[in-house]
Amino acid sequence: MSTPTQQKALFLQAKQGEFAIGTRPVPKPGRGEIIVKNEASGLNPVDWKIQVYGLFIETYPAVLGIDAAGVVEVVGEDVSIFKIGDRVLYEGITTDENDQATYQQYTLVPAELAAKLPDTFTFEQGAALPLVLTTAAVGLYHQADGPRFTPPWVAGGRGKYAGPIVIIGGSSVVGTYTVQLARLSGFSPIITTASLKNTEILKSFGATHVLDRNLSSAALREEVLRITGDPLSVVYDAISIPETQNAAFDLLAPGGKLIVVLVPAVDEDKKNATNRAIVIARGLIQFPQNVEFGKQLYKSLPALLEAGDLKPLRVEVVPGGLGGIPTGLDKLKNNQVSAAKVVVRPQETV
Numbered sequence: 218m219s220t221p222t223q224q225k226a227l228f229l230q231a232k233q234g235e236f237a238i239g240t241r242p243v244p245k246p247g248r249g250e251i252i253v254k255n256e257a258s259g260l261n262p263v264d265w266k267i268q269v270y271g272l273f274i275e276t277y278p279a280v281l282g283i284d285a286a287g288v289v290e291v292v293g294e295d296v297s298i299f300k301i302g303d304r305v306l307y308e309g310i311t312t313d314e315n316d317q318a319t320y321q322q323y324t325l326v327p328a329e330l331a332a333k334l335p336d337t338f339t340f341e342q343g344a345a346l347p348l349v350l351t352t353a354a355v356g357l358y359h360q361a362d363g364p365r366f367t368p369p370w371v372a373g374g375r376g377k378y379a380g381p382i383v384i385i386g387g388s389s390v391v392g393t394y395t396v397q398l399a400r401l402s403g404f405s406p407i408i409t410t411a412s413l414k415n416t417e418i419l420k421s422f423g424a425t426h427v428l429d430r431n432l433s434s435a436a437l438r439e440e441v442l443r444i445t446g447d448p449l450s451v452v453y454d455a456i457s458i459p460e461t462q463n464a465a466f467d468l469l470a471p472g473g474k475l476i477v478v479l480v481p482a483v484d485e486d487k488k489n490a491t492n493r494a495i496v497i498a499r500g501l502i503q504f505p506q507n508v509e510f511g512k513q514l515y516k517s518l519p520a521l522l523e524a525g526d527l528k529p530l531r532v533e534v535v536p537g538g539l540g541g542i543p544t545g546l547d548k549l550k551n552n553q554v555s556a557a558k559v560v561v562r563p564q565e566t567v
């Protein structure tokens with residue numbers, strides 16, 4: 218079947234406006250680019266924050282969406298790594314042209330920032346992974362002011378680190394891949410916080426200790442020190458609300474680094490009194506500072522997925538194709554998702 222010229226997309230119609238399904242052209246690939254027919258798109262909390270607070274985007278109507286997996290539909294010039302029909306996953310981005318976002322049926326993707334999806338992963342599991350994996354990886358391995366550990370996909374990186382690490386919010390999707398990367402890097406113990414009902418799943422990803430996310434800051438510190446003996450050199454806060462950032466900061470040794478995924482919110486007096494650092498993990502792979510790192514990650518990704526080094530997340534499919542996205546974003550906004558990624562199937566859009 219030939220590629221359609223028009224497709225369905227979910228538009229955020231205006232700053233702080235409503236979402237609506239509409240049509241727009243299917244993009245054409247340039248040199249080094251592919252067009253992917255999206256079979257699954259993953260939802261991220263940032264998308265409801267963009268709608269509610271009017272963050273980041275100035276050009277409307279805008280197509281949002283960062284995560285997707287699907288099938289290569291068209292291959293541009295000078296692309297040798299993919300052929301039509303390959304199953305792939307990739308991280309998209311919202312631009313003024315809307316061609317690279319994932320809340321639509323076909324997306325323009327730089328080929329070097331996509332990876333083949335092994336048959337062991339469904340499209341939904343593939344679409345659950347891109348942004349959260351990059352956010353975990355950039356924080357641990359790449360952010361300029363971060364710990365810059367050697368990634369496990371680089372020679373000598375696998376199992377290199379033997380010390381402890383704490384990951385706040387291990388059952389969040391960012392936290393889940395941070396736990397998995399920490400395991401590949403050799404950290405031990407890997408201590409995380411979550412609702413205790415998620416203990417078994419977190420242990421299957423590599424956590425050695427799961428502590429109740431409702432512990433007070435003091436009780437968390439006591440439990441962590443009982444396990445590690447000493448304060449830590451690195452803590453990754455995958456939740457990064459003020460409460461978790463302050464509790465996480467208290468776990469650090471002098472010289473230690475707290476990696477956060479939102480704006481730093483550690484109390485000023487506490488922050489200024491010590492030489493502990495706060496590092497923001499900026500997960501978008503198409504940020505200029507992340508592109509080369511992203512290419513290496515995506516080159517290594519098929520082997521990591523195929524070998525089971527990175528395991529799939531649990532997914533919750535919202536029905537209705539792209540029309541299901543507002544319902545899915547409401548679930549994220551209202552904290553109704555636990556240890557799972559919410560996804561939709563864009564081809565089912567009516």
Ligand SMILES: NC(=O)c1ccc[n+]([C@@H]2O[C@H](COP(=O)([O-])OP(=O)(O)OC[C@H]3O[C@@H](n4cnc5c(N)ncnc54)[C@H](OP(=O)(O)O)[C@@H]3O)[C@@H](O)[C@H]2O)c1
Nearest residue numbers: 262352386388389390391411412430478498499500555556
């Ligand atoms: N900087 C970046 O580039 C970047 C990239 C992606 C995401 N983010 C941000 O990172 C945050 C997490 O995103 P996500 O997609 O991973 O979220 P998510 O999976 O939707 O978050 C839900 C999970 O968070 C856990 N949780 C909530 N509050 C917690 C707390 N106080 N302590 C421990 N766990 C808690 C819940 O655990 P239980 O169910 O076990 O209770 C639940 O499993 C969001 O604010 C998002 O905007 C930033």
